[in-house]
Amino acid sequence: MFSEGQWWFAGFFVVAFVILMIFSYRGDKKLHKKQYKGSLKILLGFVLFVVFLFALKILLKN
Structure with a gap:
């Protein structure tokens, strides 16, 4: 999948970013x-x- 070097690069990139x-x-x-x-x-x-829309959906479904 990914090599060890690619994982190191990704880790350093995330930390630097x-x-x-x-x-x-x-x-x-x-x-x-x-x-x-x-x-x-x-x-x-x-x-x-x-949240109101979800509550209304649940109430009207029953």
């Missing part, structure tokens, strides 16, 4: 707080809506 993403988002943290203010409420509303 995660480290790079952490540094990148850490630098933009202040900007994200300003531009995405209130987005958590929208996400919560969307999740509650999906």
